[in-house]
Amino acid sequence: MSPVIEATDIVTRFGERTIHDGVSLHIDENEIYGILGESGAGKSVLMKEMIMLMRPSAGSMKVLGHELAKISYDDAQKLRAQWGVLFQFGALYSSLTVAENIEIQLKEYTKISKKMRDRLVRSKIALVGLDAHVGALYPSELSGGMIKRAALARALAMEPKLLFLDEPTSGLDPVGARNFDKLIVELRQMLGITVVMITHDLDSISNIVDRMAVLADKRVVAQGPLEEVLRSTHPFVEEFFKNEYTKEKFADKLKEGEKNVQ
Numbered sequence: 324m325s326p327v328i329e330a331t332d333i334v335t336r337f338g339e340r341t342i343h344d345g346v347s348l349h350i351d352e353n354e355i356y357g358i359l360g361e362s363g364a365g366k367s368v369l370m371k372e373m374i375m376l377m378r379p380s381a382g383s384m385k386v387l388g389h390e391l392a393k394i395s396y397d398d399a400q401k402l403r404a405q406w407g408v409l410f411q412f413g414a415l416y417s418s419l420t421v422a423e424n425i426e427i428q429l430k431e432y433t434k435i436s437k438k439m440r441d442r443l444v445r446s447k448i449a450l451v452g453l454d455a456h457v458g459a460l461y462p463s464e465l466s467g468g469m470i471k472r473a474a475l476a477r478a479l480a481m482e483p484k485l486l487f488l489d490e491p492t493s494g495l496d497p498v499g500a501r502n503f504d505k506l507i508v509e510l511r512q513m514l515g516i517t518v519v520m521i522t523h524d525l526d527s528i529s530n531i532v533d534r535m536a537v538l539a540d541k542r543v544v545a546q547g548p549l550e551e552v553l554r555s556t557h558p559f560v561e562e563f564f565k566n567e568y569t570k571e572k573f574a575d576k577l578k579e580g581e582k583n584v585q
């Protein structure tokens with residue numbers, strides 16, 4: 324089966340600065356794929372290139388079988404309806420209720436009746452584990468965890484095949500973060516979606532991410548499941564996964580990786 328996303332030799336330049344210099348990765352259907360790397364490594368830019376908010380300077384980006392550099396306007400519009408995005412900040416419109424936030428795209432992109440839209444909005448609110456009454460609240464009346472769930476409900480409004488998440492658990496307390504992880508896993512299974520997430524969260528990485536790419540030195544320096552990534556001796560991987568705190572956390576996985584090498 325061909326990958327859902329295939330990036331090949333992506334180069335991204337802003338003026339004189341090169342952010343990516345030959346980034347290649349592929350993301351398969353129904354997996355939860357992590358994009359890791361230090362601050363400024365180009366994770367968000369790469370995700371924006373996948374969702375057509377930015378264009379790479381060179382290389383090929385294929386999403387759901389479409390080469391983005393050559394896509395027609397009509398196909399691009401159709402493709403946009405096939406993914407949902409949860410941005411790290413500014414997730415909801417503050418002047419609209421949660422229900423209105425979720426309804427926006429349905430109103431703009433579909434001809435679904437008001438009655439049907441209301442029904443879909445209610446089902447999305449339930450899907451992300453929020454109480455029905457939350458639909459009538461404004462974002463300022465929600466907790467951080469509820470805002471994330473409401474924003475996720477909005478990202479799922481159009482029943483996408485692909486879900487992009489930018490640091491979904493940042494700003495959540497540990498319990499909220501683990502519950503959000505569980506929700507992502509449930510949604511992946513229930514809806515059959517593919518999830519691409521930028522994350523620094525060690526628990527998400529070890530518990531829910533199937534495979535990942537580590538961006539550093541303008542390239543992908545390690546990729547694969549955690550055990551495979553842990554075999555890398557790149558300084559970022561060493562620092563991130565094998566420091567005093569994380570070494571213990573990943574002790575089992577580190578051993579597994581060593582075993583596989585022998």
Ligand SMILES: Nc1ncnc2c1ncn2[C@@H]1O[C@H](COP(=O)(O)OP(=O)(O)OP(=O)(O)O)[C@@H](O)[C@H]1O
Binds near residue numbers: 337363367368
């Ligand atoms: N529109 C832009 N114009 C110029 N430079 C940009 C633009 N967008 C991003 N950059 C630069 O590209 C680099 C990578 O940015 P990006 O936001 O992708 O990093 P990141 O890996 O997501 O970092 P973080 O973990 O801090 O969010 C940064 O140096 C940033 O300043």
